[in-house]
Amino acid sequence: IVCYYDSRAASYSTPTFAKDITSTNCTHYVYDGIGVTAQGDIRILSSYDTACNVELYNAAIGWRSEKLVNSVAVFLEQYNFDGVEIDRRTTDFDKNALARFVNRLRSRLYMINKRLAVSVSAQFVDAYDITSLSLYADMINLHAYNFTTSTTNTVANLAPLFSSTPNNVVSVNSTVTSWLAAGVRRNKVNLVVATYARTYTLASDAQRAVGARSTGPGEAGPNTKRPGLLAQYEFCNIASEYTSVSDSSTSTAYYFKGRSWITIETEDTLVQKFTYILDNMLAGVGIFTLDLDDTSNTCGNGAYRVSELAFQYFTSE
Numbered sequence: 001i002v003c004y005y006d007s008r009a010a011s012y013s014t015p016t017f018a019k020d021i022t023s024t025n026c027t028h029y030v031y032d033g034i035g036v037t038a039q040g041d042i043r044i045l046s047s048y049d050t051a052c053n054v055e056l057y058n059a060a061i062g063w064r065s066e067k068l069v070n071s072v073a074v075f076l077e078q079y080n081f082d083g084v085e086i087d088r089r090t091t092d093f094d095k096n097a098l099a100r101f102v103n104r105l106r107s108r109l110y111m112i113n114k115r116l117a118v119s120v121s122a123q124f125v126d127a128y129d130i131t132s133l134s135l136y137a138d139m140i141n142l143h144a145y146n147f148t149t150s151t152t153n154t155v156a157n158l159a160p161l162f163s164s165t166p167n168n169v170v171s172v173n174s175t176v177t178s179w180l181a182a183g184v185r186r187n188k189v190n191l192v193v194a195t196y197a198r199t200y201t202l203a204s205d206a207q208r209a210v211g212a213r214s215t216g217p218g219e220a221g222p223n224t225k226r227p228g229l230l231a232q233y234e235f236c237n238i239a240s241e242y243t244s245v246s247d248s249s250t251s252t253a254y255y256f257k258g259r260s261w262i263t264i265e266t267e268d269t270l271v272q273k274f275t276y277i278l279d280n281m282l283a284g285v286g287i288f289t290l291d292l293d294d295t296s297n298t299c300g301n302g303a304y305r306v307s308e309l310a311f312q313y314f315t316s317e
């Protein structure tokens with residue numbers, strides 16, 4: 001049970017700090033919010049900037065990888081982390097350079113007994129050297145949600161487990177199957193699920209099925225203030241005003257009110273994904289992120305419900 005904490009949560013109106021997640025029962029915690037500079041130095045991102053981070057990171061992998069490998073090792077020891085996760089969820093990088101970097105980092109981290117994880121975007125199988133990642137990474141965290149791009153102007157489920165029309169809709173199953181077919185080692189793959197809601201504004205309140213036209217992201221939440229996204233606790237505060245529609249063939253649920261449209265996991269859809277993990281003998285689950293889950297029991301099922309559910313589910317087996 002690999003749980004993410006996004007350091008942006010420390011700057012929300014009601015913040016969630018890293019110390020707040022210590023009551024959860026995850027086996028691994030990933031602190032999301034460390035970047036690198038073009039010179040190959042590590043930087044703690046105070047005001048988080050993903051775009052900037054990615055650009056600098058590519059530069060560092062290409063030109064300063066020896067320096068970066070060493071900076072990572074020094075940083076892990078300095079702050080007493082157990083390991084590092086390399087976040088490569090975009091496609092704008094050279095897969096061979098990434099494989100070489102992971103290989104070098106692996107050798108260096110053996111010397112100090114630290115772990116190495118790589119997070120990848122599930123739908124871009126071709127963008128990775130899967131054989132190398134399977135060899136050198138201790139974990140491959142497959143982020144299998146939010147498949148549609150910002151340029152798509154239709155509403156879509158956040159993470160359908162199965163495709164309703166098998167050959168064209170991207171699903172958790174279609175992506176996991178592709179990774180397995182490409183030779184990834186099952187026992188290194190954690191299937192990462194999202195705790196947040198993705199929200200849209202419908203073009204018309206007469207068309208609200210999956211695939212209906214959208215004019216863009218829904219309004220930002222009062223605490224997270226990010227258009228197109230609501231934390232679980234923000235969703236629970238408004239959920240009673242919404243009509244819900246669930247679909248058992250794709251294992252999804254969506255919610256609508258007027259022109260507002262929301263897609264989020266439910267306990268049922270999560271449990272079906274957990275079952276899928278066991279059925280396919282994957283290593284485990286990832287939870288992205290703890291701070292976007294129900295941090296303060298707003299929904300009434302207990303704080304940090306997703307990690308608790310995973311804990312109950314996977315430790316009872």
Ligand SMILES: *[C@@H]1O[C@H](CO)[C@@H](O)[C@H](O)[C@H]1NC(C)=O
Pocket residue numbers: 146148149150151196228229
């Ligand atoms: C989900 O995908 C959209 C479109 O690509 C993007 O704008 C948004 O930031 C993503 N949400 C998260 C939480 O990654």
Ligand SMILES: *[C@@H]1O[C@H](CO)[C@@H](O)[C@H](O)[C@H]1NC(C)=O
Pocket residue numbers: 162163166173174177
């Ligand atoms: C899962 O995906 C594979 C590959 O696309 C497909 O053959 C299989 O039928 C899918 N399973 C279900 C239950 O849809």
Ligand SMILES: *[C@@H]1O[C@H](CO)[C@@H](O)[C@H](O)[C@H]1NC(C)=O
Pocket residue numbers: 023024025307308311
């Ligand atoms: C964590 O696990 C312990 C048992 O190891 C259990 O007593 C506790 O309730 C769990 N906490 C959560 C938040 O699930």
